[in-house]
Amino acid sequence: MTHLLQNYGTRIPMTFTHGEGVYLFDETGKKYLDFTSGIGVMNLGYSFEAGKAAVKTQVDALAHLSNLYNNPLQEEVADLLEQADDYKAFFANSGAEANEAALKLARLIRPGKEILAFEDGFHGRTFGAMSATMQDKIQNGFSPMVSGFSKAIYNDVDSLKASVTPQTGAILFEIVQGEGGVTPLTAEFAAALKSCQEQGILLIVDEVQTGNGRTGKLFAFEHFDLQPDIFTTAKGLGNGLPVGAMLVKNCYADCFSAGKHGSTFGGNPLAMASAKAVLTELTSDGFLAEVADKADFLKAQLKEKLASKPTVKAIRNLGLMVGIQLTDGTQLQEILSDARAQGLLVLSAGKDVVRLLPPLVMTKAQLADGVAILEGIL
Template sequence: MTMQHVFPTYQRFPFAITDGQGVHLTDNHGKTYLDFTAGIGVCNFGYHQPQIQAAVTQQLTHIWHTSNLYENELQDAVAGLLANGEERLVYFANSGTEANEAALKLARKYTGKTGILAFQHSFHGRTYGAMSMTGNPHIQAGYAPLVPGITFATYNDDAALDKITPELAAVILEVVQGEGGVFAGQTAWLQAVNAKCQATGIDEVQTGIGRTGYRMAYEGYGLDPDIYTVAKGLANGLPVGAMVGRRQLATAFGPGSHGSTFAGNAVAMAAAKRVLTQLTPALLTTVRAHAKLVWQSLATQVEPIPVVKQITGKGLMIGIHLDEQIPVNQVITRLQVEGLLTLSAGDNTLRLLPPIVMQPADLLAGIALIAKVLTTLTTEVTTNE
């Protein structure tokens, strides 16, 4: 199958995913895979998850869509779950990019300032505002002029603290840089950034909804952002995003200041409500325990392999940085043959984002397959030298 009618904006693998059950996916040739991608950190609860599926099915028998001109009890319920007992309000969007766009607008409007500090190797989305805050020249190439007033600093670098001045509207960062190579922020550095900021914006699009073993990754670092954004895992596969900000910011986001036709769609909200009600302290404790086993296995089975430069990340968000002799896409295709789906990230990194509900047997089986493939490729490189 070769796609003929879609812009070639994606480099696609030559098979289609047609079904999923639990933490396994099946392609159009009938091959089944253990999934270490979760749809790029989206399907944190796996596939055909009974409670989420039941909530969506029930909502489909009622209203699918209504405009945001009317009160909406379901939206408010999901917003309340996101606020989690704090004095915060929620703006719903359709994606993480849109949520970050809303955060940029709110920060500028509330403060009356324009300057934004972001970080090299970050990723915040592909609309003009979100892309302009993304520290990746490859993603920005060909789209100049970008949104002005945005500057960049080096992540995890104390010199960045000097760039945080009262002239800024906000600082935006990922607690773990995903697309840039799965680099986790250092606790002391993140806390210093938070303390110095007039307004901190934290992008939890990939790191939120239990991915690091915490409800939102910033909670595991003791941070207190003014605004955070979340998407991807929020509705386990249905398109939704959200910007969550302090209640006092509402003075800058009144009627007509921002909006979206489809944001807060009823079907997506039904899924999001079920996701958030299942994201319990007990589940998060289990995720942290399972992640500990995974990191122990990585340390003993994968890290000693000669082509592995380093392993970075947090919780079930993992980056295996590879020697340039072994292109990451070569590893991904070999793993597909072995029945394991994985991802790439910057810095020639093999990125792992398994569903957070995956059990230890499957998690460790996946790590063993990665060790097997990397060991084989190391042998092949050594033989060819």
């Protein structure tokens, strides 16, 4: 009998014992090519030695320090962000927590105003983040939601225009809706969002999944002519250590004055040692350009091998965040399970999308290996 809550349903009956590079190994010794990165966390793979060494050293020196004291590692991590000159950082422990910080801050900047979010978006399971997650399956049973949220349809300029009112204080969105089905923002919608910002509405970008190099830029908003007022990230920032961050433009930073927000663990030395190693790697010469190059390679492979399959409706990507939308009637869960049987781990997104989030360090040959397995299955 298990003593665990069953909130994750029946788990896939596999037990992994260790990881090496971009592979996971189960207890029978079987090797799996990981196109999931632990849902976008292990972006630098399972053998990121600089990260492991930094964490080992830090755990010996000082694993935790309260936020009552100076924490030079937090300063160093914030400095490593390309956006450091324009934004100030708050560190949390997860994506939902980073988003909670963003939502609270938006309320302080635009008192009493509403926050607009999008159908099929996903922002986390805490009450604020859930209230901004406009999906029945996430909200069902938890009413009443936090008040002051409204919704519009993603990538639909008319819906955006119809939903923005004088009460709208902020708009929260993902650059690629990840959980919702891997739907990248269109340039037209980005321009419409920018014009909302020009009218004084805050733009809050949730980069929990898209951030930390996933799309070939440090943050995915850099693909567009957009400068968020606030952005959040988590997942890949710690490559396995729980780290989240919220960044806000310097001009609004004072709104989070002393006592307005905090976290016991947020930005603790262990998490920061890992994040520092991650960001050092991501911002090293040529790293992100290589990710972009590999993403082009993967996209070309997918187009060549999968696009004409009768089971495939569409292939979407931004960098190494890929969605393969299946045609009606194609069994998503069967594809995931067939892939596992053949030693490939892939994810689902939405109701009909196979989602690929390979580690950024995966080689072109390994990417091609994964595509070949999918080609056989689809």
